[in-house]
Amino acid sequence: MSALVSSVQPANLARREGAPLVSLNRIAFVLALAAIYVVVPLIGNDYWLNSLVIPTVVMGLAGVGLNLLTGYAGLVSLGSAAFMSIGAFSAYNLLLRAPFLPLPLALIVAGFVAAAAGVIFGLPSLRIKGFYLSASTLGAQFFFEWLFTNFHWFSNNSMSLTISAPRLEFSGYNLTSPAGRYLLVVVTTGLLVWLARNIVNSRIGRDWMAIRDMDTAAAVAGIPIASRKLLAYGVSSFFCGIAGALWAFAYLGTADAHAFDLDKSFQILFIVIIGGSASLFGNFLGAAFIVLTPIVLDLIVLWWNLTDYVDQGSLTNLLRIIFGLIIILLLIKEPDGLSSLIGRLARRLAAWPLRI
Amino acid sequence: MLFFLNVLTSGLLAGLMYAMVAIGFVLIYKASGVFNFAQGSMVLFAALTFVTLNEHGLPFWAAFPLTIVVMIAGAVLIERLVLRPLVNRNPNTLFMATLGLSFVIEGLAQLLLGTDVHQLDLGIDDIPVSVLGLQISAFDLFASAIAVALVAVLAVLFSKTRMGISLRAVADDTLAAQSIGIRLPRIWRIVWSVSGFVALVAGLLWGARQGVQFSLSLVVLKAMPVLIIGGFSSIPGAIVGGLLVGATENLADIYIGPLVQGSVSTWFAYILAVGFLLIRPAGLFGESAIERV
Numbered sequence: 218m219s220a221l222v223s224s225v226q227p228a229n230l231a232r233r234e235g236a237p238l239v240s241l242n243r244i245a246f247v248l249a250l251a252a253i254y255v256v257v258p259l260i261g262n263d264y265w266l267n268s269l270v271i272p273t274v275v276m277g278l279a280g281v282g283l284n285l286l287t288g289y290a291g292l293v294s295l296g297s298a299a300f301m302s303i304g305a306f307s308a309y310n311l312l313l314r315a316p317f318l319p320l321p322l323a324l325i326v327a328g329f330v331a332a333a334a335g336v337i338f339g340l341p342s343l344r345i346k347g348f349y350l351s352a353s354t355l356g357a358q359f360f361f362e363w364l365f366t367n368f369h370w371f372s373n374n375s376m377s378l379t380i381s382a383p384r385l386e387f388s389g390y391n392l393t394s395p396a397g398r399y400l401l402v403v404v405t406t407g408l409l410v411w412l413a414r415n416i417v418n419s420r421i422g423r424d425w426m427a428i429r430d431m432d433t434a435a436a437v438a439g440i441p442i443a444s445r446k447l448l449a450y451g452v453s454s455f456f457c458g459i460a461g462a463l464w465a466f467a468y469l470g471t472a473d474a475h476a477f478d479l480d481k482s483f484q485i486l487f488i489v490i491i492g493g494s495a496s497l498f499g500n501f502l503g504a505a506f507i508v509l510t511p512i513v514l515d516l517i518v519l520w521w522n523l524t525d526y527v528d529q530g531s532l533t534n535l536l537r538i539i540f541g542l543i544i545i546l547l548l549i550k551e552p553d554g555l556s557s558l559i560g561r562l563a564r565r566l567a568a569w570p571l572r573i
Numbered sequence: 574m575l576f577f578l579n580v581l582t583s584g585l586l587a588g589l590m591y592a593m594v595a596i597g598f599v600l601i602y603k604a605s606g607v608f609n610f611a612q613g614s615m616v617l618f619a620a621l622t623f624v625t626l627n628e629h630g631l632p633f634w635a636a637f638p639l640t641i642v643v644m645i646a647g648a649v650l651i652e653r654l655v656l657r658p659l660v661n662r663n664p665n666t667l668f669m670a671t672l673g674l675s676f677v678i679e680g681l682a683q684l685l686l687g688t689d690v691h692q693l694d695l696g697i698d699d700i701p702v703s704v705l706g707l708q709i710s711a712f713d714l715f716a717s718a719i720a721v722a723l724v725a726v727l728a729v730l731f732s733k734t735r736m737g738i739s740l741r742a743v744a745d746d747t748l749a750a751q752s753i754g755i756r757l758p759r760i761w762r763i764v765w766s767v768s769g770f771v772a773l774v775a776g777l778l779w780g781a782r783q784g785v786q787f788s789l790s791l792v793v794l795k796a797m798p799v800l801i802i803g804g805f806s807s808i809p810g811a812i813v814g815g816l817l818v819g820a821t822e823n824l825a826d827i828y829i830g831p832l833v834q835g836s837v838s839t840w841f842a843y844i845l846a847v848g849f850l851l852i853r854p855a856g857l858f859g860e861s862a863i864e865r866v
Binding site for chain 1: 654655658659662665666668669670672673674675676677678679680681683684688794797798801833834835837839840843844846847850851
């Protein structure tokens, strides 16, 4: 219930009637934007951008895609990575076979291709619900991995079945440097998160939440359930598709279909659970958690000279245990994820030293 | 024709193995409405524990009950630490919790017991014998005999014993069962223990076939279409679903595979399951409790 109440309210950034034009929130928002778009590329070194910031932002974007479907519309998907791979392979082929397309347009068209696939694999949601649906998206997961591996046309008949980043450029600017790729990722993500926020606050978003909370009541209230569900699959896959293209080109550089395997789908699902369902900002917290935890674990092993005791294999298994435990713990203690935890902390701090 | 029949039989026998894993799911789903994603990792964990004990010199008759004890201890822990705090939450939350659980179990199993591929020899050779003109592996025959015996035992357990009857009461109507004094946590512990036992049997049979290794836990993914086709709440359904998936998958691989450059068995079962969902959402034997809007 608390999830419903908090998520139906408009996001804090939207100006309510009667609120001052320059509120504290707005100033904070503008400052944050300035930091993200100007300061980070100036001070961030290549390692930070390449292996921390870019993957976090892209995975967060994929999390936004799944969260629109799972957190807002209440539909399960275990195939987010499949839709990412569709976006990646579509963008690659578009840029390869239609060189006149500018990069942003290619990304958008790739997103729409992924959306079409999402709608097709979302069709069973019209007749079934709950985790039964995961079978259909799981099917998508295996089907597209198979498709992109077995049909070499998709990877332009390359021997290694990989797709490599085309020249990343936009209106004459070369974006292949780490800072350039960071800007590409962050501008795209910024625009898409803005779009997601507006979708969520619009009638469509309210319809999704109504369907999530009680579909019978939503149907009685006259919400077109079928088309809204399919739209949720389409929009979610659109976001995942663009995230996939960015993952392949701006982060990995060279990717094959196995870069988008089932584990990636699980990671995105974990991002949604850790960050908090029905929260857009939370996805980036969740993504940061997913990206940073392995790195922190590596560093701990290095700093404390544990390399003799802990090999790479046990680190991987340790990581699985940590992720699993965090998931269970969050589901029990904080079902709305890190974003609600941080929101509570912020409210506490605002009233400090008194308690709310 | 003989070739077709051979393909069909080997598919059916593989399907029986799917069914073994699926039965573990059905047990837990019936008693608690949870789709237990961790069933596959339980198969891995059980098989790894058994093999490790076996390699340390314990004979079969000692390692087997010891592994069962470990699985029961695991079931008690899971009930106390995961299921009880999550009681009354929606099925999606529970599903995700079991997903987290599967990560924990897989990680623990491999951290404690190693990531090597273990060979497991149950003393039955994988040699083909001729039955009615068909070539069937002796091991497959043995595995099917075990599967049939297991189902028979479970059926008797559920219909004749007090425990089985209370379990069915819980499955039928949880609230009513609680109100007449059936203790839900106890039922859950029992059900998770029994499905731990089923996981052990399935793990041994699969493990003897392909080695005890991480890929055992992926069997869970194949159980999903099996359950959808058979119905989540029916043991006979799990068996029929398993046979159907095994047979069609094998046939599709042989007859459709060459047309589309390669093996289709990674995804064929899911598409089949989705087809079934569209026609019969409750599965072949399931209760049609799924509402449609």
